[in-house]
Amino acid sequence: MSFLAQTMRQVLRQVPSRTAALAGGMRSLSISPAFLQQNKPATESVDISAISKDQQKECSNICERINQQVAKSEQGRLFAVVHLCGKQFKITPGDIILVEGYWPPTIGDEISLDKVLLAGARDFTLVGRPILEPGLVSVKATVVEKTLTHTKTHFRKKRRKQYMRINFQRSPNTMIRINSIELARPVDGNSEAEVEPSKRLF
Amino acid sequence: MVFLNLALMVRARGPDEFWRKRRIFKLAAHYRSRTRNVYSFAIRSVHRALAYATKGRKLKKLDMAQLWTTRVEAGCQQYGMGLETFKDGLARSDILLNKKMLSDLAIWEPRSFEALVNISRERAAVEGLPDIKRRSAFNQVYGLRNLKLD
Amino acid sequence: MSNSHLFMKSGFPRAPLQNGLGRYVCQLQRITLKFCKNNGSSRGMRDFIENHLVDFAKENPGIVVYVKPRRHRTPVLVGEYLNGDREWLNCRNNTQEEISKWIDLLKTQNGSSSSLRLRKMWHTDVPSIQGPWTPFLLRSPETQGQVYPNTEASKPLETPQSATEKLIELFRQQQLEAGEEAHDLLSKKRAE
Numbered sequence: 367m368s369f370l371a372q373t374m375r376q377v378l379r380q381v382p383s384r385t386a387a388l389a390g391g392m393r394s395l396s397i398s399p400a401f402l403q404q405n406k407p408a409t410e411s412v413d414i415s416a417i418s419k420d421q422q423k424e425c426s427n428i429c430e431r432i433n434q435q436v437a438k439s440e441q442g443r444l445f446a447v448v449h450l451c452g453k454q455f456k457i458t459p460g461d462i463i464l465v466e467g468y469w470p471p472t473i474g475d476e477i478s479l480d481k482v483l484l485a486g487a488r489d490f491t492l493v494g495r496p497i498l499e500p501g502l503v504s505v506k507a508t509v510v511e512k513t514l515t516h517t518k519t520h521f522r523k524k525r526r527k528q529y530m531r532i533n534f535q536r537s538p539n540t541m542i543r544i545n546s547i548e549l550a551r552p553v554d555g556n557s558e559a560e561v562e563p564s565k566r567l568f
Numbered sequence: 569m570v571f572l573n574l575a576l577m578v579r580a581r582g583p584d585e586f587w588r589k590r591r592i593f594k595l596a597a598h599y600r601s602r603t604r605n606v607y608s609f610a611i612r613s614v615h616r617a618l619a620y621a622t623k624g625r626k627l628k629k630l631d632m633a634q635l636w637t638t639r640v641e642a643g644c645q646q647y648g649m650g651l652e653t654f655k656d657g658l659a660r661s662d663i664l665l666n667k668k669m670l671s672d673l674a675i676w677e678p679r680s681f682e683a684l685v686n687i688s689r690e691r692a693a694v695e696g697l698p699d700i701k702r703r704s705a706f707n708q709v710y711g712l713r714n715l716k717l718d
Numbered sequence: 719m720s721n722s723h724l725f726m727k728s729g730f731p732r733a734p735l736q737n738g739l740g741r742y743v744c745q746l747q748r749i750t751l752k753f754c755k756n757n758g759s760s761r762g763m764r765d766f767i768e769n770h771l772v773d774f775a776k777e778n779p780g781i782v783v784y785v786k787p788r789r790h791r792t793p794v795l796v797g798e799y800l801n802g803d804r805e806w807l808n809c810r811n812n813t814q815e816e817i818s819k820w821i822d823l824l825k826t827q828n829g830s831s832s833s834l835r836l837r838k839m840w841h842t843d844v845p846s847i848q849g850p851w852t853p854f855l856l857r858s859p860e861t862q863g864q865v866y867p868n869t870e871a872s873k874p875l876e877t878p879q880s881a882t883e884k885l886i887e888l889f890r891q892q893q894l895e896a897g898e899e900a901h902d903l904l905s906k907k908r909a910e
Binding site for chain 3: 594595597598617618620621624646674675676677678679680
Binding site: 442443444445455457458460461462463464466472473474486487488508509510511512513514515516517519536539541543545 | 720726731732733737738739742744745823825826827828831832833834835836839840841842843844847848
């Protein structure tokens with residue numbers, strides 16, 4: 367009985383603070399659209415009915431506000447965190463990033479970077495688990511330069527052991543220019559099941 | 569090099585002394601004192617410098633990793649969260665941002681970082697991880713009002 | 719070479735003239751192939767000129783190709799770029815495949831890159847979109863007008879619950895439960 371009372375109190379304590387957070391602006395909003403992975407049935411089986419109504423409403427409200435902002439194109443410049451050749455880069459339109467090592471695309475190729483881990487703007491952040499739904503954010507880029515690095519001298523020496531080796535190496539480098547980052551389609555509201563805070567009330 | 573007789577040519581090994589030394593002196597051009605001008609000193613320091621440069625390329629990567637860890641730790645400490653709990657919470661909610669990106673976000677996009685901290689904190693609370701009730705070291709933290717500390 | 723080496727400059731990744739933002743412009747403008755007609759060291763170069771050079775010129779109409787035979791000299795590749803750089807490559811005893819690889823490198827790079835040590839693998843003009851972190855980011859504005867010493871600010875963050883407080887809370891909980899039980903009883907009786 368006391369346990370029940372405690373949880374009730376907790377819920378009551380949570381609700382006003384949550385609304386206050388919302389009223390404070392969309393500063394720290396975070397939603398994760400459902401990228402349903404095949405190997406994770408546990409996350410798929412989240413029951414929407416188990417989530418309280420006001421939480422669902424809150425989530426759809428957030429999605430709607432983001433969509434409105436995008437529709438009016440007030441979202442400003444977007445940034446994204448992409449996974450490219452085993453490394454993660456935080457990029458925004460106009461950036462230059464370098465890929466180290468052998469990478470097939472040649473100069474003038476226009477590519478789209480699909481593994482977007484996180485996308486954000488001034489007022490909202492979309493967090494992927496681990497990557498955003500394909501097609502939600504489109505990142506376009508152009509390959510600008512393919513070249514070799516400067517000559518790196520690989521020199522090893524052991525004192526008093528007559529051991530000395532010297533090698534020279536140059537590795538390929540690819541320079542990529544980011545052309546655009548865009549929200550391709552509206553953030554869908556049916557992904558509330560995946561939004562993080564709602565899991566709290568189970 | 570001009571050899572006046574065969575015996576001298578047989579004795580001479582490797583490239584000409586002048587060019588061999590000049591290669592080393594070129595690398596030692598900015599050294600101070602006799603390490604710049606005396607070959608026996610110059611070659612010692614040039615060899616040491618090259619060996620350091622080879623090792624330094626690996627050390628730089630380790631140093632950067634350490635720096636990112638420090639930055640991420642400072643970033644989540646301002647919301648009263650430990651680094652391990654933060655990383656664990658993110659990993660358990662399938663967010664696979666690496667240390668470099670987290671530290672970048674903490675510096676350049678603090679609002680996104682705050683959102684990540686919120687997600688991680690919620691996940692840690694759901695999974696019952698220890699160490700989520702710790703208050704921040706900063707006394708008057710504005711963002712704490714938005715965080716659910718209970 | 720060591721990083722503090724005098725003759726190796728260091729720099730940051732840059733692309734010339736916003737290249738790649740609109741359309742991509744190939745930066746190589748001229749390429750000169752110098753070779754000897756009968757010396758063995760330019761055999762690969764001669765093979766390349768016979769077999770692939772015309773195709774290369776057709777594929778890249780933007781690049782001017784010069785071929786310059788000269789007697790008893792090693793074969794050389796020279797590329798000239800839009801930014802005024804000039805890359806000189808010695809191709810002594812190189813095979814045909816090696817030469818086509820080097821030409822490909824000359825074509826794909828933006829200038830002579832061999833002498834520049836890159837310090838970063840990333841360049842941006844807009845590092846921050848939400849505004850960078852500052853020490854005042856999470857501080858409330860009230861701290862500005864605070865007068866020290868301040869009793870409120872000098873309290874510890876977390877005071878452990880004392881035994882008395884614990885007892886009081888337990889007592890209150892009991893009261894609450896008892897109250898609820900009484901409430902239940904009352905409602906039952908009302909229902910009856």
